Amino acid sequence: VMGNSAISGYGVDGAGPNCVGGTTPATYNARKSGAQVAAKALGADLVLLGYGGKGVTKNITAGDTLTLPVLFDRTLPETNAYAWTFTKYVPHAFVMVITNIDAETAEPALTNGYEAFAIKIRSAYPGAHLMLVVSAAATDDYPVGLMTRTKLKAMAGSVVTKRKAAGDQNISSHTMTEYVNGQLSGCDYHPNEALHQQMGAELVSWLKAELGW
Secondary structure: OEEOHHHHOOOOOOOOOOOOOOOOHHHOOHHHOHHHHHHHHHOOOOOOEEOOOOOOOOOOOOOOOOOHHHHOOEOOOOOOOOEOOHHHOOOOEEEEEEOHHHHHOOOOHHHHHHHHHHHHHHHHOOOOEEEEEEOOOOOOOOOOOOOHHHHHHHHHHHHHHHHHHOOOOOEEEEEOOOOOOOOOOEOOOEOOHHHHHHHHHHHHHHHHHHHOO
16 A cells, blocks of 8 residues: 555644644554554555655645655665565555645646656556555645546546556546545544544545455
């Protein structure tokens, strides 16, 4: 599972959304993340590639060019000295949780960026099921006028359609149930434990349906 802080468990243990003292490492808990919830329910091994502030086409910090496709190749995110060896750990599924940050990228650059990353993932894992998932934290209400949820859902569907037309049938897209008021009570308006449980349960259903687990 790859994505940013919306799926990684960032701030989930904090009394947010405005955590006293800021979002400290003590509030991070990947074991409560939607990804881990799903893996535990399925009895599956999990590698969670979660990095806050990162996207596929852009990052939240201006001038930061180390996007998720760049980090995908690395064993340690802060250095390119140790390349990840894809053949040593081959997953049955690769779940890409689409980041809200990417909604700021205009089309066609948005779709092109995600399709290019899908091709890169397929090259690394020829037999894995690739799942593009719109986060539960994606909403059309914020940022105002961006229509984040609608835009990302359309992009994911477009990428799947294009890849299937190119011969890759082992790819799908899904949109998580949108959060409701009170579920972004982790630090900095991130998913709380209940929302991670909800996301994890939906991942379980989709992975079972796609993989026959």
